[in-house]
Amino acid sequence: xxxxxxxxxxxxxxxxxxxxxxxxxxxxxxxxxxxxxxxxxxxxxxxxxxxxxxxxxxxxxxxxxxxxxxxxxxxxxxxxxxxxxxxxxxxxxxxxxxxxxxxxxxxxxxxxx
Amino acid sequence: xxxxxxxxxxxxxxxxxxxxxxxxxxxxxxxxxxxxxxxxxxxxxxxxxxxxxxxxxxxxxxxxxxxxxxxxxxxxxxxxxxxxxxxxxxxxxxxxxxxxxxxxxxxxxxxxxxxxxxxxxxxxxxxxxxxxxxxxxxxxxxxxxxxxxxxxxxxxxxxxxxxxxxxxxxxxxxxxxxxxxxxxxxxxxxxxxxxxxxxxxxxxxxxxxxxxxxxxxxxxxxxxxxxxxxxxxxxxxxxxxxxxxxxxxxxxxxx
Numbered sequence: 001x002x003x004x005x006x007x008x009x010x011x012x013x014x015x016x017x018x019x020x021x022x023x024x025x026x027x028x029x030x031x032x033x034x035x036x037x038x039x040x041x042x043x044x045x046x047x048x049x050x051x052x053x054x055x056x057x058x059x060x061x062x063x064x065x066x067x068x069x070x071x072x073x074x075x076x077x078x079x080x081x082x083x084x085x086x087x088x089x090x091x092x093x094x095x096x097x098x099x100x101x102x103x104x105x106x107x108x109x110x111x112x113x
Numbered sequence: 114x115x116x117x118x119x120x121x122x123x124x125x126x127x128x129x130x131x132x133x134x135x136x137x138x139x140x141x142x143x144x145x146x147x148x149x150x151x152x153x154x155x156x157x158x159x160x161x162x163x164x165x166x167x168x169x170x171x172x173x174x175x176x177x178x179x180x181x182x183x184x185x186x187x188x189x190x191x192x193x194x195x196x197x198x199x200x201x202x203x204x205x206x207x208x209x210x211x212x213x214x215x216x217x218x219x220x221x222x223x224x225x226x227x228x229x230x231x232x233x234x235x236x237x238x239x240x241x242x243x244x245x246x247x248x249x250x251x252x253x254x255x256x257x258x259x260x261x262x263x264x265x266x267x268x269x270x271x272x273x274x275x276x277x278x279x280x281x282x283x284x285x286x287x288x289x290x291x292x293x294x295x296x297x298x299x300x301x302x303x304x305x306x307x308x309x310x311x312x313x314x315x316x317x318x319x320x321x322x323x324x325x326x327x328x329x330x331x332x333x334x335x336x337x338x339x340x341x342x343x344x345x346x347x348x349x350x351x352x353x354x355x356x357x358x359x360x361x362x363x364x365x366x367x368x
Contacts, residue, residue, distance in 0.1 A: 002227050003199045004124045011117050026136055026195040027185045037183040037197055075146040077137050099185070101136040101195060103146045105117065 001050045006039045009049050010105050019044055021065035023102045025052050030096025032082060033057075044069050052100055057082055064102045075103035116148050116159070124199060127261055129153055131174035132197045135161055139191030153178060166192055203291070203350055204229065204265055208253060208281040209272035210237035213296070216339035217269065218243045224343055226267065231256055233277075253277055257284035267292040267346050269326065275301050279308035286318050292349045294323035294342070321354075328360055 001009070006022070013020045025038040033053035040058065041049040042065035052058050057080045064076050078100045123130055135147040143162035150158040151174035160167050166188050173186045177196040185195050205221045207214050210232035218228045228246040231253060232238035238250035249256055253272070262268070268285045270278050270293070278295050282305065285293050295305055302324030309319055327341030328348070348357040 002203070002225050003197075004121070004227065007117060007121050007124065007199070011115075011121055014115075014117065024134075024195065024197070035183075036185075036195075037199075075136075077145070099136075101134065101145075103134070106115070107146050 001039075003037065003039060006041060006050050010041055013041070013043065014106055019069055019104060019106070021069045021102055021104045023052050023061040023065050023100050025098055026077070026101045027099040028096055029098075030082075032096040032098045034098075040065075042066060042069070053098070055082075057098060057100075061100045061102060064100070068102050068104045073104060073108055075101065077101050119150070119158075120199065123150070127263065127265075129178070129198075131178050132199055133161065133170055133174060133194045134197065135192055136185065136195050137193045140166075143190070143192050151175065151178075161188075161192070161194070163190070165189055170194070203227070203267060203346075205346065206231065206260070206262070206266055206268045206285075208232075208257070208268065208270045208285075209277070209296075210234070210239075210242065210248075211271065211273060212335040213271050213338050213342075215242055216336045217271075217342055218246050220339055220343045221346070222246065224347060226346070229260075232272075253281050254284050257281060262288040262290055264289055264291055266290045267349070269294050269296075269342060269346075271296040271326070275305050275308070278305045279312070282309055282322065283312050283314060286314055286321075292323065292346060292354065293321060294326035294345070296326050296338075297324065299325060323357070323361075328357075 010020055010022060021042045023040045025034055025036050027036055038052050039050050040052045042062050052061050060080055064078050068074060068076055080098050082096055131151045133149050135143055135145050138145050143166055147161050148159060149161050151171050155171045155175055157167055157171055161170060169188045174196055177184060183197050185193055187193055203226045205226040205228045207217060207230045210230050214230055218230055221228050222245055230238060230243050230246050231249045233252045235250040238248050240248045268290050270281045272278050282295060295302060306319050327338060328344045330341050332338040332341040345357050348360060
């Protein structure tokens with residue numbers, strides 16, 4: 001999905017009363033699957049749209065997104081090291097570092113008015 | 114209008130801007146998640162939460178816009194912002210809705226391009242053939258003349274004949290696009306280039322045309338040709354036109 005489509009989807013979810021969190025790659029170092037700007041939407045039921053690179057990194061972003069939606073209702077900046085992914089034991093994961101910003105939409109998670 | 118609504122509105126109008134989001138902050142007046150928009154002329158819309166931040170932001174945003182690089186930046190007071198350039202969205206324009214267009218549109222959608230398909234034959238330019246694409250059934254030249262082409266547009270010309278190809282390219286080359294390519298053998302490519310020269314298009318601009326289109330991977334079927342074209346578009350998008358041309362120049366082994 002293009003960034004524009006991600007924003008449209010997010011707006012459509014919000015219009016339907018479905019709170020969702022947006023995860024955005026804000027920086028990388030070394031070799032990572034996606035560059036800065038890659039985006040993923042996570043809904044409270046775990047549904048995702050788009051991708052921040054797949055694998056364990058994406059899974060951590062998904063968990064953080066659910067946390068920001070259901071518990072903290074606040075944004076969070078994740079630092080994810082892809083060296084310690086289980087996948088690297090097979091020697092096949094990119095191996096860099098990425099920062100992912102996770103924020104609920106609407107801001108505050110939509111459940112506090 | 115919500116921030117989200119405003120972003121969508123700007124993108125739909127093809128505006129170029131930098132969206133700044135606070136991603137970490139030591140300043141209580143500028144909490145994480147705060148957003149502001151900076152335009153090419155340096156003007157600011159919205160606020161990050163304090164006057165000093167709003168003053169420092171435009172210079173950083175304009176640098177990101179000039180470099181075409183989305184990145185995080187440090188502002189005074191321990192505030193870190195992500196500078197995003199959401200207008201930098203790739204759009205594929207396919208002129209000619211024949212056999213190659215179908216897999217090409219599909220692969221392009223999967224690779225993150227938004228896709229517009231144009232053909233003057235309504236039975237080919239039918240939305241059913243091109244799911245989640247914009248499909249336009251109109252004569253090529255007038256439709257292209259009205260279309261907002263620009264530096265985010267990748268134009269692939271694969272009509273049913275070189276006359277239509279030349280008509281399309283004549284319109285497309287009037288504006289600056291990220292890519293313009295035309296299908297066909299080396300010979301058909303030359304015929305099209307000659308026709309364009311006769312139409313008065315500058316030779317320097319004709320050099321920008323990629324023909325034969327697609328990376329030389331020996332593609333034969335429509336799907337394979339679509340794959341070769343998409344590979345070329347991805348290379349232009351990620352590494353620039355010069356890198357894509359270098360790949361085409363690789364001498365063919367075994368010949």
